[in-house]
Amino acid sequence: MSEISTPADRRQRIVDAADELFYTRGIGQVGMDAVRDAAGISLRxxxxxxxSKDDLIVAVLGKRHTMWTNGVTAKVDAIAEPRQKLLAVYDYLADWFGDADFRGCGFINAFGELGAANAQVAETVRAHKADFQRYVDSLVKDAGGPASLGPQLAILAEGAQTTAAIAGTTDAARHARAAAESLVAAAGI
Incomplete structure (x- = not known):
């Protein structure tokens, strides 16, 4: 086992290893021994x-939350016009869905595997989804749209993630963007 220079480095290495394993194989299919081996550390x-594994799952979801938030925000912040910012969310999805390792939303996957049996995971997933909803609501507000538009746009993004994971194509992002364009136009933005 190779030694890691700081506790923060060790922690990050563990989270990174677990994230890759959980995302590609599923949380229930990965034991702590596999995480230990992938991280190159001792079980101790x-x-x-x-x-506990639950603590590790929540840490992995925290990493995924940061990745998601940074990715969406960077794509949206690169756009100046408020209406186009709303649509940039779907452009981010198209990029993400095209990643070779895309396996769907890690939060939806975790909830599907554990949500009914694990209150901590369920709460973490709900907090992430609520954060995204607030973000979309803020984009709608900045664009001068009605409050009802935010949930409609967010559900399009959520549905696109699930559809893309199942279909294995990026088409869902394009379809969701087209639907979002229609909703934004109907809202008079």
């Missing part, structure tokens, strides 16, 4: 950082 070090 793993449990020092994460006393």
């Amino acid at each position: 070090a793993l449990y020092t950082e994460f006393p």
Whole structure:
């Protein structure tokens, strides 16, 4: 086992290894031994950082939340016009869906696997989805749209993620963007 220079480095290495394994194989299919091996640390070090698998799952979801938020925000912030900012969310989705390792939304996947049986995971997923909803609502407000438009645009993005994962294509992003354009136009933005 290779030693890692700082506890923060060790923690990040564990989260990164778990994220890759959970996302590609599924949370239930990955044991702590597999995470230990992928991170290149001892089982003792793993449990020092994460006393339970649930703690590790929540940390992985925290990483995914940051990745999602940074990705969407960067795509939206690159656009100046408020109406186009609303649509840039779907452009981000198209880019993401085209990634070779795309396996759907890690939050939806985690909720599907564990949400009914794990209140901590369910709450983490709900908090992430609520954060995205607030973000879309703020974009709608900045564009001068009605409050009802935010949830409609967010549900299009959520549905596109699930559809893209199942279909294995980026088409869902294009269809969701077209639907979003119609909703934005109907709202008079």
